[in-house]
Amino acid sequence: MAFTDLLDALGGVGRFQLFYTALLLLPCSLLACHNFLQNFTAAVPPHHCRAPANHTTAAANHSGAWLRATVPLDQAGAPELCQRFTEPQWALLSSNSSGHGAATEGCKDGWVYDHSVFPSTIVTEWDLVCEARTLRDLAQSVYMTGVLLGAAVFGSLADRLGRKAPLIWSYLQLAVSGAATAYFGSFSAYCALRFLAGMTFSGIILNSLSLVVEWMPTRGRTVAGILLGYSFTLGQIILAAMAYLIRPWRWLQFAVSAPFLVFFLYSWWLPESSRWLLLHGKSQLAVQNLRKVAAINGKKEEGDRLTQEVVNAYIQSEFASGRASSSVLDLFRTPAIRKVTCCMMAVWFSNSVAYYGLAMDLQKFGLSIYLVQVLFGLIDIPAMLVATTTMIYVGRRVTVASFLILAGAMVIANMFVPEGEPSLLPNLPPTESREGRLVGEEGAWGMGVMGSGGQ
Known part of the structure; x- marks a missing residue:
């Protein structure tokens, strides 16, 4: 006999399994928000070099003309993102003039960003453009490194401490590190906290899936795995809605992190996997959990008849094949x-x-x-x-x-597919183009410039 046979006898895929699965998959949906969060918190808005400090008055009075005279255009006719003329080229205001050959320099005074779509991102806050643009990708790589390390750490802890304890800790760690990311003001602190958040991604996914599968009879496991995938899909749609409504990156970061405090609180009442308890010699607690499950599934009489000896009989085959300890080397x-x-x-x-x-x-x-x-x-x-x-x-x-x-x-x-193919949705309203610029009738710069390309 196998442990899944015991679950079938106690109601199979009953009310407990459905409710338990829902409580575990709800946090997984918001994990997708963290996975793809940098699409919005690290979005690259249209930008160009800031005018020299001693020319701010001229820039304010003739913003369009000043931009044309101080920032060269790229091959697509859009303002260069990382270069400006060393001296204003007023001759360029004539339609017959070209800035070819004029001396240029980097953005020594910083950048001006278009905040119409994204009021603030980590890119605009820490100027992660031009020479520093790789730092934006570094932040995402640091997060994914946390995911990798978290799989090893929380996977090992799940075998030794059970599935529930690492899951509870992961909820708390994500709530704290995610909220703290929205508070601290340095890029290095941002990366460190995102690393901690990435670790919890693995902790939550691995232990949630283990708990769902180990409380689910065999015939329900395929559907349970698919529901996990759908929860992730739901999370991507939730992220798009939240990002559309909450544009500043710090508020968005906090909004997708705070709910994990609620998950942390109710996870204390979730029962540990009885299969894990039995395999680690905690038969009495396993029997108590199984009786509660039977009562919820309407099989109270069957649950009352359970004893430690009866329950152990269902898992003897796994005892016989089990190892005293396990490690990742067992996979090879x-x-x-x-x-x-x-x-x-x-x-x-x-x-x-x-x-x-x-x-x-x-x-x-x-x-x-x-x-x-x-x-x-x-x-x-x-x-x-x-x-x-x-x-x-x-x-x-x-x-x-x-x-x-x-x-x-x-x-x-x-x-x-050739580059520059027309969009399949040509009649959409003005929005971000392929690499960050706004496309519209008048563009983002007040100059009638059609933007394309980006940093």
Whole structure:
């Protein structure tokens, strides 16, 4: 007999499983907000070099003319982002003049940003443009490094301390580090706190999935895994809505972090995995949890008949095959497990490179960043419906292989799409263009300049 047989006897996929799964998947939906948060908090607005301090009066009185005379244009006819003329070129105000050959210099006095779409981002606050533009990508890499380290740390803790304790700590750590990110005013503190938030991503995902699966009978596990994917999809749509309503980056950072304090508070009442309790010799507590589950599922009589001996009988096979201790090396210890581990590592690597390479720089799509974020979420819905159906009726291996082949074919086909192809939605209102500039009838600069390209 297996432990899942005991769960079937206590109600199967009953009220407890449904309620328990909902409470665990709700925080997972907001994790997507943190994963893709920098699409909005690190958005790059249109910008150009700030005028020298001794020319501020002229700049204020003749803003359009002053910009044309002090900032050269790029090949697309838009103001250069990182260069200005060393001396004003007033001759350029004539339609027949060109600034070719005029001496230029970097933005020694900083930048002027267009705040019409994004009132503030980490880019505008710390000038992460031009020579410093790589720091913006560094911040996201630091976050993903936290995700990697968190998988090792919280995965190991889950085996030793149970699933519940690391999950509770992850909720608290994300609430505190996320809120603190909105408070501190230095870029180094921002990166350090984002690293801590990234660690909790793994802690929450791994332990939530473990708790859901270990409380779910076998016939409900595929659907539970798909629901986790849908919660992530929901989170992407929630992020787009929140980012549209809350434009300043610090307020948005706080808004997606504060709910985890609520998750931290109610997680204390979530029962630990009885399977983990039994495997670690805590039979009495496991029986208490199972009786509560039986009562919630309307199987109180079956729960009352449970004893430690009866419950242990359901898990004897796992006791017999279990190891006294476990580590990541167990994934490579035997040829069969080593083969599966290496294959899954390759699958996750290729999937992550393709997906995150697209999803973490949405400004390059040439549409409103809010719309693209929603589209990314909505595309997942039919994809997961197909995946759910094929996994149930065809199997997981065929489903994974088919989707990988399809994704690879689409990525390769995208290489042959010429740059500068017109948008599929040409009648949208003025919005951000492919790389951060505003596109509209008059542009963002009051000069009638059509922007394209960016930093």
